[in-house]
Amino acid sequence: MPGVRKFEHAHLYVPNVEETASFYEEVMGLRRRSSGDVVRLETDPETHYDLYDNHHTIALEEGTAGIDHFAIRITESEFESVESRLASAGVEYEIHEGAEPGQQRSIRTSLPGGLPIELEVVEKAPDVDRQQVLPHSGVHHAPKGQDHITLASSDVKTDAEFLRDVLGFKISDVAMAGPDMWGMAFTRWGDHHHDVALIVAPTREQTGLHHIAWQMTDLNHMKQLVDVLGKAGHEIDIDFTRHVLGNNVSLYFRDPAGHRVEITTEVAKLDADTPTTFHEEDPNDIVTFWDGTHPPLGEEEDH
Ligand SMILES: [Fe+2]
Numbered sequence: 001m002p003g004v005r006k007f008e009h010a011h012l013y014v015p016n017v018e019e020t021a022s023f024y025e026e027v028m029g030l031r032r033r034s035s036g037d038v039v040r041l042e043t044d045p046e047t048h049y050d051l052y053d054n055h056h057t058i059a060l061e062e063g064t065a066g067i068d069h070f071a072i073r074i075t076e077s078e079f080e081s082v083e084s085r086l087a088s089a090g091v092e093y094e095i096h097e098g099a100e101p102g103q104q105r106s107i108r109t110s111l112p113g114g115l116p117i118e119l120e121v122v123e124k125a126p127d128v129d130r131q132q133v134l135p136h137s138g139v140h141h142a143p144k145g146q147d148h149i150t151l152a153s154s155d156v157k158t159d160a161e162f163l164r165d166v167l168g169f170k171i172s173d174v175a176m177a178g179p180d181m182w183g184m185a186f187t188r189w190g191d192h193h194h195d196v197a198l199i200v201a202p203t204r205e206q207t208g209l210h211h212i213a214w215q216m217t218d219l220n221h222m223k224q225l226v227d228v229l230g231k232a233g234h235e236i237d238i239d240f241t242r243h244v245l246g247n248n249v250s251l252y253f254r255d256p257a258g259h260r261v262e263i264t265t266e267v268a269k270l271d272a273d274t275p276t277t278f279h280e281e282d283p284n285d286i287v288t289f290w291d292g293t294h295p296p297l298g299e300e301e302d303h
Pocket residue numbers: 009011069070071100118
């Protein structure tokens with residue numbers, strides 16, 4: 001989906017592909033783009049402009065629950081600069097041509113903590129049929145698209161500085177977890193407050209995906225999705241809350257594989273030159289504006 005949100009897709013391992021794919025279709029309102037060993041799903045186009053580059057948002061493959069990689073959308077000219085930055089920093093990377101459906105080419109590398117990242121240029125359709133997308137033709141409760149990804153990192157500072165200094169992200173906010181210890185970092189590629197967020201993992205074994213967030217229009221839209229979620233018998237992990245860092249309103253639950261899902265609205269926009277803000281107070285004091293609606297950090301129920 002074109003626009004300011006740059007997190008493009010995540011490729012996940014799930015124990016039961018059909019069960020998880022059905023959840024994303026029936027509860028989240030996504031549609032299946034392709035089947036086979038890897039099932040790819042996408043959100044409905046919101047407007048005909050989305051048809052310029054329809055692209056999958058989530059890929060599911062059989063395996064122990066976890067993440068294979070996540071992707072950030074970049075332009076052709078950004079591709080050249082990312083490649084030269086990686087080369088001059090001496091970081092290993094691979095270039096792939098059309099390795100995934102809807103992908104023109106991509107650079108694959110890893111964060112210092114080992115989390116794989118893909119920076120991809122998506123294929124553009126030069127001429128679209130606007131009649132394919134009628135106003136309000138989509139599933140009413142379905143997210144407008146992907147919003148951001150949050151990763152559990154063994155070293156938030158090192159990973160965030162790699163995103164900033166090597167790949168060219170900006171860091172919007174950092175929550176300190178102690179002297180010289182970064183607990184959370186929120187990084188942006190464009191002006192969306194966070195495209196990739198990092199949160200400290202209690203142990204190295206717990207690094208990987210923390211959650212994937214989906215963009216909703218407003219609170220009413222979130223309610224519509226939660227109505228479907230509840231009716232389908234799923235539980236909410238964290239109820240409606242407003243985060244201080246990002247200012248977004250959020251609610252969290254799990255997919256059938258146990259991956260944490262966030263639905264969110266009102267994520268802040270920042271200028272390109274907005275500096276990083278460091279928050280020295282207890283991260284629990286800035287996790288929400290609505291006291292009592294967010295469990296203490298690190299104490300969310302682990303399924
Ligand atoms: Fe990918």
